[in-house]
Amino acid sequence: MKMHPNELFFYYNPSHNVDKQMRAYAQTVAKHINEINIERESITMTGWRSILDKLNLRPKDLLNRAHPDYQNKIAGKSWDDEGWLNILIRNPHLLKAPIAIKRDKAVLCITPNDILKLD
Secondary structure: OOOOOOOEEEEEOOOOHHHHHHHHHHHHHOOOEEEEEOOOOOOOHHHHHHHHHHHOOOHHHHEOOOOHHHHHHOOOOOOOHHHHHHHHHHOHHHEOOOEEEEOOEEEEOOOHHHHHHHO
16 A cells, blocks of 8 residues: 555544544644544554554553543553553553654654654
């Protein structure tokens, strides 16, 4: 599949208001946006590994530790990286912020200005 050189991949949860706001910021960074709704589209283990490599983060770094599901099911337990990846795959709603990828750069968009780091 051929990608546009300025295409931005935006992984987000549309049920989070902040994610919707970040999507608007994404449109200022790139004209070609490939939106990936993590509630509807499942991301494979290989896909998550690729994203994590670009972010230079661990799977558990992407999880919202304040979410009730995290507190009830995950907090206080330990897993290896593959276990954390499986948690992320099965519970994408626990993603703490949208992820934007443009070319070989990726950013976890904790604040709206974070997406500007891709330019």
